Amino acid sequence: MAHPIVVAITGASGAPYAVRLVQSLVAAERRVWLIVSGHGFRLLHTELGLADLAALRAHVGEAAFDRWVTYFDDKDRGASPASGSTRMHGMVICPCSMGTISAISQGTSRSLVERAADVMLKERRRLIVVPRETPYSAIHLENMLRLTKAGAVVMPASPGFYHQPRGIDDLVNFVVARILDHLDVDHALVRRWGGEPDALNA
Secondary structure, three states: OOOOOOEOOOOOOOOOHHHHHHHHHHOOOOOEEEOOOOHHHHHHHHHHOOOOOHHHHHHHHHHHHHHHEEEEEOOOOOHHHHHHOOOOOEEEEEOOOOHHHHHHOOOOOHHHHHHHHHHHHHHHOOEEEEEOOOOOOOOOHHHHHHHHHHEEEEOOOOOOOOOOOHHHHHHHHHHHHHHHHOOOOOOOOOOOOOOOOOOOOO
């Protein structure tokens, strides 16, 4: 069985990306180790009306969630994702707040999200951060450059339009598809460049 993928949700805007990512990984029958920060829960409530973990579980689908998702408390810095000896396929922080990026780039982990990301970097494993911020300050850019040099993939939530999106779901799928590609997870969320123009919406 494939090693688990850590998915962390922090407080930057972009809850639909996070939920679609979890749904897509579950649909692909990939194990997910989920961490949601306090601000991440506030984000899920503000943007999607998901008040707590139970609401998120119901939204994803209770049976699938229970089979494929394991939840870890962000305050538990001794949980499995915090150890370099734990085998993990990679980690995605989606969305990733600038505060989280700053902490990871400086190596000052204060939570399980930040510690797990630190582990990914030191063990040379996949770390994908998905910021949703605009504009970027020089400090933001310097922190993202520091993460890139350390081996992370910085993937801003910047959907494209060449696939002729017909609604918000198509824009969300575009970003999540790019994340899944970098995790080597098969999907059919969007048509690829050079594909038939109407294949996705046939």
